[in-house]
Amino acid sequence: MAKRLFLSLLFGLLLLSTPSYAIAQSQSLSEAKQLHEGTKGSAMGKGDNGNDETPGEWFVGETPTNPIPDAPLLLFVPGLNNVAQVFWEDGGLYEAAFEAGYETAFIQLHDAGGASADMWDNGKLLAEKITEISDQFQGKPITIIAYSKGGVDAQAAATYYGAWQYIDRIITLSSPHHGSELADLANSSWAGWLAELLGMRGEGTSAVETGYMEHFRSLTDEETYAYVNDYYTLGGTDWGSVFSSTWFGGMYLSSYGDNDGVVTTVSSRLPKGEEVAIGDWNHTSIRSNRIFPIIQDDVLQGNNPSRDYLIYKEQISKTAKTEQYVHGDALRNNKAEKHLFPIEDAIDKVNIQLYTANPLQRVELIDPNGKVYDDVQVTQQEGGFFAGATGYHIQINQPSAGEWSLKMRSEKKNAYLLHGQYDKAIQKQILSETQDRGSDSKWKTNKKQVKEESIEVHYTIVESGQQIPVVTATSKGLPLLSKEFSQLKKNRSYNITMDINGETISGSPFKRTVVDSVYLSE
Secondary structure, X not given: OHXXXXXXXXXXXXXXXXXXXXXXXXXXXXHHHHHOOOOXXXXXXXXXXXXXXXXXXXXXXXXXXXXXXXXXXXXXXXXXXXXHHHHOOOOEHHHHHHHHOOOEEEEXXXXXXXXXXXXXXXXXXXXXXXXXXXXXXXXXXXXXXXXXXXXXXXXXXXXXXXXXXXXXXXXXXXXXXXXXXXXXXXXXXXXHHHHHHHOOOOHHHHHOOHHHHHHHHHHHOOOOOOOOOEEEEEEEOOOOOOOOHHHXXXXXXXXXXXXXXXOEOOOOOOOOOEEEEEEOXXXXXXXXXXXXXXXXXXXXXXXXXXXXXXXXXXXXXXXXXXXEEEEEEEEOXXXXXXXXXXXXXXXXXXXXXXXXXXXXXXXXXXXXXXXXEOOOEEEEOOXXXXXXXXXXXXXXXXXXXXXXXXXXXXXXXXXXXXXXXXXXXXXXXXXXXXXXXXXXXXXXEOOOOEOXXXXXXXXXXXXXXXXXXXXXXXXXXXXOOHHHHOOOOXXXXXXXXXXXEEEEOOOOEEEEEEEEEEEEOO
């Protein structure tokens, strides 16, 4: 507390001018709910075009009938492509906070206005509005409860825009503090067709790529005001119901470890924050009322009770990483399209996931022997990085080795993203991450399973958020020589897709895909 008070006084002396305390443009939550009746469908966000709320507008919750003396004001901050309404849903956090006796406030960031924003624009807006909220509540300490990317926005507001002086603590719910590999995928060369049609490209998505968030962490973690406020983090390991949006995301992210369908548990942690819990929550349920007792007991009241249903970091399972194949393209109107790809021998199980911008008239998966798999599970993706897409899923146990084909027909302008996830014994896997930090590549092949001379890698590099490649190159083996990347500009984010072809020791062709991102600094 003394440190915070000293820094607050120091900050005040350094300011050239005091903050502008505009008249708060706030509404009570009952007024807001009346104003926003019929907009519940937008609560999950619609990417780059669907939300029509007013950025910077904020709302005050109803005064609790049993207010807790000296309790902080709880300010709820939404995430990527979200609007404030995500906290008002039945069984949401607002309901739990109100019943527990806390005063509350809610804010619309830039994403609520129809286009996602990075942490800099959202952080600046959030900091400006926090001064108004603090003024209306007579300087009452503010505890931020931030969902998903809102946690990154909140740290930017506190660290770079002076909001730390109004905040006592920040609680983040599955925030991608180290980025999300799903953001990498959404901005990759293969997913570009689909993301563009869905309107899911935007500054917010690019900002939470793993490469850019590594850059943000390198800038932020040593900043003077980065950890003046106490940070508390929560993360999840559930993927939701089978074939739901978070389940599809969970399947993809399983290659990177435990996750909640959008963010890995590793990414939900802050280097200098305190991890409250990793629990059996998906990326949607982690903002529900079931989380509030943990926030209240462990953070707001500091009781730290033990709970059998929580999985603390010491107990997180070491998930075996799977391997994957990714491909995508445009689909022409009323024309049958076919994509061919190999599945090698020794695969125990393959999960085929297909996303399209519009529903398909027909989809079939055909094995090398001509067997047709048309028993496809179909779902509509309501959230995540591919919100609005139609998802198709086929699982095959002990798939035949050889060339498989995926047949699709669409009656509308369309695009698809194919994700094949291959499960096989660890000792028979083809790719693994190298532990050698001095290596030119973070990936290596399994010499006991692969004919190394057969390996060919095609690199496609795009600037984050763009579709046209800035570099395409092919190499024999891993990695590609660094001279191929000399034309890339500094202080930019780039998305890298590596398409890897080769043969196993037994001569069976295979394909793998690695999607990554990097920020090139000076």
